[in-house]
Amino acid sequence: MTNTSLWTVIEETPELGNRQAHQETIFTIGNGYLGTRGTYEERYLNEMRTTMIHGVFDDVPVVFTELANSPDWTEMEVLVDGGFFRLNQGKLLAYERSLDLRTGLHRRFVRWRSPRDHTLELTFERFASLADPHLVCLRLKVVSVDYQGPVEVRAGVDGNPDNAGVVHWEWVEQEILSESAWLHLQTRATRLDLAVAVRLAVPEGCHVQGWDVHNHPTLVAEAQLEPGKELVFEKVASYFTGRESSQTVVDAKAALSRLLSPAWETLWQPHEQAWKKEWDACDIVIEGDDEAQLAIRFNIFQLLIAGSRQDDTVSIPAKTLSGYGYRGHSFWDTESYMLPFFTYTRPAMARNLLSYRWHTLPGARRKAASGGYQGAQFAWESAATGDEVTPTWLTHPKDRNALVRIWTGDIEIHISSDVAYATWQYWQATGDDAFLIERGAEVILETARFWASRAEWKADKGHYELNDVIGPDENHEHVDDSAYTNYLVRWHLRTALALVTWLRQHAPEAAQSLFTRLTIDDETLEKWREVSERIVIPYDPNTRLVEQFRGYFQRKDIRIPDYEPRTNSIQYILGIEGANQVQALKQPDVLMLMYLLPEAFDPAVVRANYDYYTPRTDLAFGSSLGPSIQAIMGCRVGQVGEAYENFMRAARADLVDVRGNVRDGIHGASAGGLWQAVVFGFGGLAFGPQGPSTSPSLPPQWQRLAFKVQYHGRTFSFDLRHPTEAV
Numbered sequence: 001m002t003n004t005s006l007w008t009v010i011e012e013t014p015e016l017g018n019r020q021a022h023q024e025t026i027f028t029i030g031n032g033y034l035g036t037r038g039t040y041e042e043r044y045l046n047e048m049r050t051t052m053i054h055g056v057f058d059d060v061p062v063v064f065t066e067l068a069n070s071p072d073w074t075e076m077e078v079l080v081d082g083g084f085f086r087l088n089q090g091k092l093l094a095y096e097r098s099l100d101l102r103t104g105l106h107r108r109f110v111r112w113r114s115p116r117d118h119t120l121e122l123t124f125e126r127f128a129s130l131a132d133p134h135l136v137c138l139r140l141k142v143v144s145v146d147y148q149g150p151v152e153v154r155a156g157v158d159g160n161p162d163n164a165g166v167v168h169w170e171w172v173e174q175e176i177l178s179e180s181a182w183l184h185l186q187t188r189a190t191r192l193d194l195a196v197a198v199r200l201a202v203p204e205g206c207h208v209q210g211w212d213v214h215n216h217p218t219l220v221a222e223a224q225l226e227p228g229k230e231l232v233f234e235k236v237a238s239y240f241t242g243r244e245s246s247q248t249v250v251d252a253k254a255a256l257s258r259l260l261s262p263a264w265e266t267l268w269q270p271h272e273q274a275w276k277k278e279w280d281a282c283d284i285v286i287e288g289d290d291e292a293q294l295a296i297r298f299n300i301f302q303l304l305i306a307g308s309r310q311d312d313t314v315s316i317p318a319k320t321l322s323g324y325g326y327r328g329h330s331f332w333d334t335e336s337y338m339l340p341f342f343t344y345t346r347p348a349m350a351r352n353l354l355s356y357r358w359h360t361l362p363g364a365r366r367k368a369a370s371g372g373y374q375g376a377q378f379a380w381e382s383a384a385t386g387d388e389v390t391p392t393w394l395t396h397p398k399d400r401n402a403l404v405r406i407w408t409g410d411i412e413i414h415i416s417s418d419v420a421y422a423t424w425q426y427w428q429a430t431g432d433d434a435f436l437i438e439r440g441a442e443v444i445l446e447t448a449r450f451w452a453s454r455a456e457w458k459a460d461k462g463h464y465e466l467n468d469v470i471g472p473d474e475n476h477e478h479v480d481d482s483a484y485t486n487y488l489v490r491w492h493l494r495t496a497l498a499l500v501t502w503l504r505q506h507a508p509e510a511a512q513s514l515f516t517r518l519t520i521d522d523e524t525l526e527k528w529r530e531v532s533e534r535i536v537i538p539y540d541p542n543t544r545l546v547e548q549f550r551g552y553f554q555r556k557d558i559r560i561p562d563y564e565p566r567t568n569s570i571q572y573i574l575g576i577e578g579a580n581q582v583q584a585l586k587q588p589d590v591l592m593l594m595y596l597l598p599e600a601f602d603p604a605v606v607r608a609n610y611d612y613y614t615p616r617t618d619l620a621f622g623s624s625l626g627p628s629i630q631a632i633m634g635c636r637v638g639q640v641g642e643a644y645e646n647f648m649r650a651a652r653a654d655l656v657d658v659r660g661n662v663r664d665g666i667h668g669a670s671a672g673g674l675w676q677a678v679v680f681g682f683g684g685l686a687f688g689p690q691g692p693s694t695s696p697s698l699p700p701q702w703q704r705l706a707f708k709v710q711y712h713g714r715t716f717s718f719d720l721r722h723p724t725e726a727v
Ligand code: BGC
Pocket: 318, 326, 331, 332, 333, 472, 474, 586, 587, 623, 624, 625, 669
C-alpha cells in the first residue's frame, strides 16, 4: 500500500499572511503547457493569482520581455447563507489543503461555520490535465450539515490579469453561450492571441446564467441545499494561444464541446494514467528518511510540470511556471541543473529542451555578432528569440533608490559551453544520432566558432586567454581566465573536433552541407585545435589547487564559518564590492567544473580543491544552485555527512523557504540539482563501456535508495542498500 504522506504536501491552516505567497508557489499545479499558482478559488488581499503559459512573452521595460500572466481559470466565488464564503470570516472548524504529487491533484477541504451560524463542508479540487494540456478542471462539492437555502456559484474568467501591476493583455472579443463562455485577448506588444473557453456544470434542475461583464465573462448558478445533501459544481476550461493555433477561439470552444458534461471523470482517467507513466519512469524511493523522500518527489514533480512534452521551442524558466522571479527567463539552470534529470528519465522532453537552443540560434548569432564575434553566443538570460534579455540595471538590494549594474548578460559567457555540454551528454546517453545530426551538431559547432573568435591570443605569453568574464561564482565579476570557463572551452573545442570527425564518418552528406553553411573549413578546425591546446588552464601541481581565476588567491581570505550565525548571504553582508574583494564564493565554481569533467582531475586534486573551496563557499544563503553540487562533490571525496547536510539544504530550498524568496517561484535548478545529488552523488551513478553502474555512498539512515535511468533506449533499475556488515 502506498503511504500517502510520502506523496502529499499538506497545509494544515490557511495562509493569508506572511507565508501566503510561499504557499501559493508550493501549491502550483501544471502540465508542461501551463502552470497555475496555488491561490485559493475565492479572492484574498495580496494574492498573486497566476497562470503562466510557456512561450507567452510580452515586452516590458528594463527586463525586455516577461512571461505574461494569463487569465485565471480558478476563480470560484461561493455565496451561501447570505454572504460570500471566506476563510477569514465565520469560523473554520476544520481545514486541510493537499497536493498529491502522484497526480497533481490540488484539494482543499474546509468545514466552515458561516457568520449566521450554519455549518457547511466545502471541498475544492483541481487539476491541469497531463493527457490534454489545454484542459484544466475544477470541482466544488458543498455539503450542508445544518443549512437550508440557496448556494450560488460565480465562476468567471478575468481578462485583466497583471504581472505585479503590468497589464499585458488587450481585449479582443468575448461571448456568453448557454452553459459556457469564451474570452479572446491579445498581448499588447507581441500581438499573441489567447483564447480561454470555460464551462460550468451544475446540479440537476438548476440553470447556468451568463453575466456578460466586459473582459470578465462569468457563469453563475444557484441551487438549493438542505442538511445532509451535497451539491457539485464543475468548471472546466481550455486554453489556446497563437503559438500553437491559428484559430484560438475555435479551438478553445471545440476542446470543451468534445467533452461530456460534467467532464471530471472522463478527464481524470487519462490524466491519472499519464501521471502513472511519468512516475513509473522517474520515481525515486528513499527508505529511512521521510523528509528526503517527500522532498525528492516534490522536486521531481516540479520538473515534470515545468518541461514541455509537445513544444520544442520553449525552455524552462529559472523559476519554472510558478512565479515572477527572473520574469520567465531561462539560464544555464536548464542545461546544467535540470536537463540531466530529463536526459536520463524523460529523454523526449530533454530533446525538446535542447531543441529550444537550436531554434534560438538566430538570437545567439545576433548576440555574438553584436560583440564582434563569430558563430553563436547563447544569451545569459534567454526568452522567446534567444536574444540577450538580462536587465542591464536593477534596484539595489539594500537601497531601493539606487541601481546596480548587472554584468551577467555582458560577460557571463560560460553558458555557451554549458549548452554544448548538455547537448553532448544527451547524445551520449541516448544515442539519438538523428537529433545530433539535425540539430545538436549545429549548436555545438556554432558555439565553438564563437569561442575561437572570443579567445584572445597573447603573443608575449604564447597562449590564449579569456578575459573580463564571470564564472559560475557571481560574487566575482570582471575576472580573467576563469578556470571553469577555460576548462569548459577546452572541452568544448575538443568535443567539436571529435564531432566533426564523427559527422564525416557517419553522416557525410549532412556534414558537408552543415560545414558549408557554417563556413567550417580546415582553417577553422586548425584554429579550434590551437585554442584548445593553448588556452590558459589554471592548475598548480605543488598545491594541486585550481585557482578559480587569475589573482583569486591574492584576494583577502575569509572563512564562511566565521560569519555564523547569519540569516543573509555573504554578498548581502559585505556588499557587492566587498564580496568581490574577498575569497567568498556564491556557489561552487571550481567544484562545479570538477563535477562536470571528472576525467580531467584525479582524486587527490578533487580532494585538495574540495578542502580549499568548501569553507569559502556560501552554501547556506548563497545561490540555490550551490548545495546540490556541493553534495555530489562531498560524496566523491567520501564526506557523506557534509554531503547530506548540503543535500538537505537543497531539499528544503522550496519546501522550507530557506532564502525567503520562494514567493518568486520554484527554484528549478535546485530541483534538478537535487535529482543529480541523489543519483550521481549518493547513488554514484556513472557510465562506462558496459553502460550505467553505481558506487553508492548512502547516508547512514537511508536503508534503501531505488531509481531508474534510461540509457540508449533501455531502462536500468537500481535498488541500493548499505553493504551488509561482515560478521
Ligand atoms: C545564480 C546563477 C543562476 C541564476 C538563476 C543566480 O543567483 O548565481 O547561477 O543561473 O541565479 O537561477
